[in-house]
Amino acid sequence: MNITKKSDGTVLTVLVEGRLDAKTSPDFFDDMKNSIDNVTELILDFDNLDYISSAGLRSILSLLKIMNTKGDMKIINVSEKVMSVFEVTSFTDILDISQK
């Protein structure tokens, strides 16, 4: 997993590459949590995300809970296969998610 952050004022865009699984997700969440103190809009770009398991969903839901208290969060450029995970868990109902 590799992440690249781009900051524009209080908008933070994060390119997430690779896999969000039980091994990588805790680090992803810690890194994100430490990066969103002054952020009011968090955009996760999943263009190069290959895989996401429940551990990845857990980190995203935890981030969403934080962002909902102070701004917005959305996920963009989601592939068809990763979308199948968001659909089956109804994350599409609680989060702004757009496909590639």
Place this chain on the structure above:
Amino acid sequence: MSEKFSIKLTSNLDDFENVQKFVVEKLSDCSCSQKILMQIEIMIEEIFVNISKYGYAPDEGEITVQCGIEKTAVEITFTDFGKKFNPLAKDDADTTLSAEERPVGGLGIFMTKKFADNLDYKYEDGKNILTIRKNFG
């Protein structure tokens, strides 16, 4: 006709990757879409992590994974000697709740149930035996 393969590992949490690699390699000649392949990998991770965390932790134990490949389906069986635990008996996660109300856990087995075409659990001779089947034809 099916080909069968088997791998024996410890329940070390990071070993789920080795099971994924093992099964994906065996499926490399199959007409599996990227989406189906990812769903198979997800089920492997969720079941392995579940056994590691709830079956054996804080100790480590043995997990055997058998993989049977048919023309248009794969059957994967996980066998462990950990605590008797039927993950399929757990209530499904409530995916109708708002973000604030949703618990952050419990989605792993829920996804496994959704992605598998068939799931079977039995406890025999001190072993948890869980089999998942996924069609890809």
